Amino acid sequence: MKVRGRRECKECGTRWSYYDTGEIACPGCGSLHSVGTDDERSLHTATAATLDLSPVRNAIDEQPTRRLAERAVERCREFTGGYGFIRSGSLQPLDDTYLAAMELRHVAGELTRRMDSTDDEELYFTTLLRADEGERPAVEEVPDPLRAMRGLAYANAVKEYRSDLRRYLEEHPDPVVGDILERLGDHTKRIRALDGDVAPRAVESLVESARDIGRYLSSGEESALAAAESRLDELA
Incomplete structure (x- = not known):
């Protein structure tokens, strides 16, 4: 949506940024009556969720893995639901915190459905609990039974990022990107159709391709677009 994110309360005069708070209510008095002070509306899809x-993490020694997984799913769902990548008109990168949170949401969801899990799976799950610190496990750390969970999580993340890339292009048209963005969408659909059951490095290439396209759109770096095309060629 396009909004005037800098607000001034009509009741008490408090000024705040919707971009920072995600709230339309005045932080000073709670009034819903305010005016935008920006000259123009800006495209904004990002949330203020943290x-x-x-x-x-603090309950690892106190609760069983299944209960920890349930709690992790709930927190990751709240964070990733409605997440956006355009902040006040500026395109943001596909960041590691979001990717790790998406993976944790899928892995934890899988563990809640199981009667038991292996030591490797539980160790990997606890590693993912560092998602809020921007830590994302390396490709070689993914246990085989959870490989599809990572693949599906990343493909879903790229799908959401691609949607915002398309929104951004509506404001900043660039005919060069169209074909590459379609190819990114095709590979994303294929991986999702396979429920993420592909090689982890293939999914990593999908993520990096999306990041390359985003970097090109936000900075005009032509080498980034070439890198995206090369990665997609390898996925073909």
């Missing part, structure tokens, strides 16, 4: 997994 991810805090410390309560789950």
